[in-house]
Amino acid sequence: MGTRSVTLNGLRAATGDHICAFYRGREERDRLLIPFLQEGVRAGDVCLCITGARDHRHLERSILDGCDDDAADLLEMRDSEETYLAGGTFSAERMLANWRDWGEDIFGRRGKAFARATTDLSWVQTVFTGPAIDDFMSYEVQATRYARAYPQVALCLYDLEKFRGDVIIPALKVHPKVFFAGMLLENPYYVDPDDV
């Protein structure tokens, strides 16, 4: 499995990491996201960025700023509507299948050495409440397994201006690493997919 020097806000991440990053507002998200993906495309990594469609243009321009023309081929901008919410609803099974297909394509067919997958989960706030959040967190547990399966780092972004304790506490429990306030914290007691 390939390895990379991957940094998030200057902090070292490891191959197979599934990181939950908390931020406040779009500006802080961009300060976190853009250098992370820019570092990836410059290193030749395939970079997947799933956000609201409105953010695509400015994120793409910022990430590719100063990069070679080839870098554009490495950056994939996706919308949550066409991924997590394809068909109008969220399906953990379908999404995990998508990830598997994507992994096969990138690492198998295209033979890429490393990938960075980032998802802004702001859409969760408008879709899930109550017990449905537990279902989504079950998906996050399985996502940890997927992250470990390939040479990649997965970054889930949660906006503290949108989410409250009912999402934050479960999200903290299911991610092996948490980024918050400039710190990357290990969570040895996360819910391991192998234990589920």
Added chain:
Amino acid sequence: MEAQVKPANVVRLRNQISNLHSLFVLSMMMTESRDEDEILSLAVTSVASLGPCTTDGAYRPAAEGDGEIDRFREPPGRKRKALVAALRALGGDDGAVEVTGAPWGFAFALRSLGGHWGWLVVGAAAEPTADEQFLLKVLAHQTGSALENAALHRRERAGAGELRRVNTELGSVNGRLAATVADLERTATIHEALTRVSASGAGEEGIARTVFELTGYPVAVEDRFGNLRAWAGPGRPDPYPKPDSRKRAHLLRQARREGHPLRDGDRLFALAQPRDEILGVLALLDPGGRTGPHDAFALEHGALVLAAELSHLRGLGEMELRLRGDLVDDLCTGTDDESAHTRAQAIGYDLHRAHRVIVVQGRGKATGEALARSVEQAAAELEVGSLVGRRQGAVVLLALAVPDRWSELAEALAAEFPSGSVSVGVGGRCDRPADFPRSTREAFVALGVRQASRQPSGFTAYDGLGIYRILAGGEHNAEVEGFVREWLGPLLDYDAAHGAELVKTLSTYLECGGNYDETADGLAIHRSTLRYRLQRIREVSGLDLGDVDARFNLHAATRAWRVLGL
């Protein structure tokens, strides 16, 4: 022997540690937030994720500090009186409370080292385990600490804000103070400069120059009619424009009403106005309209100094005029030579030169002050002297004995009063002050002759009077009067008794050489009236006007009557 840990316990412990880890990160988020509402919101919404409990709500002491307890907005719901009373009873402690719809209810105090911030009230279907309650207690403590931290920051921010406000206010006060000091310094400079020029005797030119130096704008000093008296700075117009008199008067009236500098086109001007009379105008030439308050102050203050200067000049002028008038009067009536020379010298006049007394009298507009000013002006232009006074209803000029200037003087006065008639009498030469009374008498005789003549406008010199000089001879007046009485006595008596003009009619008839038409025109009467009057003259006097001797004596008598004013 190692103790065996049951797998179920491992899962429970791992789950408990995972929850504590989550609480630890949540606590960091709360501390980092510094927003009391957000902290409470995080606490309230986290309860359900940490165990089997649901949140009834967070309660906190009311901001007013009157012992009231408010319910936090999340989750939506109503404040319950019984619960509030129970919380008040708990004070800063944890304790069981009744929660609607939940068999088990508990209030976790939100405490910190700095105090008590409220309660987190939760409910559950059954009493939670000790582990679960421990997590909620930790959540409550972390929330209390975060609330204290936020309160400290809020107070710090308020303090910093107050400090900033005070600093800003202080800065503003300092700024205003500095501006006031600068303003005072500037006005003091203006005051000092203008006071200095006022005391220096530099006059109007000096005042204009100082105001120009203070403001940087060209300065004009004008009289009230708009004539330029002084200028300082570049761009002096040549010729200086003369304003329309009506507009000028209106503008000055307006400025007088306003009582401060006024703008008139490209000029800012102020009045030099001691008391009620406008003596002059001080103007700044500012086509760009850029003059500021300090320029206006310099202009206003300059106008005050100018008013004092012009007032002083006017006082001097009036005093000199009075002194000149007194000297003229005394010379005409008679004064000793030494005294006359001394007084003339005091007003800068050389009386040692030869003079003649000129008397001027007019009709219509050519009277009073207007006539006196015109005589003064004409005399100055002809350079024949400057001593002017008043006497017996006439303007008296003590003129230098310069030949051939009297016709020019008379013409100048006639030109000045085209609708009136101005008569000029020129007295004999005066070589010393003692001669002036005689010359005065002679000038009045010449004036009388001129006024009695068929052409009153013009001048008559005593030296050219011929027989009139004999008739007007001072020492023989009694004989002349007797002669007049002898020939004109009955006619004079008739005129006096009947209010008639027989003597005047006879005089005019003889002056016109017996021509009826000219005599009638001269008297402005009809020929038939003239014929009637001449018949009365013959009847009253008993004389034949056709007799040569009688006619000569009557002519001489009427002329003497006119010259002597009998």
